[in-house]
Amino acid sequence: MLEVISVRWIKFVNVVLKDERVVKVTFSDNPFYENIQSNTAKSLKQDLERYFSGEKVDFSSYGVNLSELSDFVRVVLNEVRSIPYGSIITYKELAESLNTSPRAIGQALKRNPTPVIIPCHRVVAKNGLGGFSAGIEIKRELLRLEGLKL
DNA sequence: CTGCGAGTCAAAC
């Protein structure tokens, strides 16, 4: 069962669900054709709309499908999911808590298929912003939504 | 301030 959510923001944010688990999040200039059936998808759409209008929303209760990723990436992304709304951590700090290196963390984050749901934008460089697979301006705006500025 | 080299480690080639 495949479902699609598309909500308007500075760009359209498109979320693809498979069997009520998030498999992919993308950003685009035009909306995706929606297909919303399950209660999970309905509730997620509402949560996304609330989040992008500036409300504090926690996505950690939604299921995510990470089966195509390596073990290392899964471990990193799981750790990232525990970062609370409105707070940030550096690549270095994440690396230290997982006994690896900042660059390896960056590699793993780049492979995050579901930005926002897995809040990889809350991981920043020690001095500055770091990068973002969907574009650095998206990351900056996500942080601003959560009341942070860099 | 800016630039460069080295350390680091998973992924990609």
Place this chain on the structure above:
DNA sequence: GTTTGACTCGCAG
């Protein structure tokens, strides 16, 4: 095997 980063640190100019 070698190269390449969503990084960081230290040390020159």
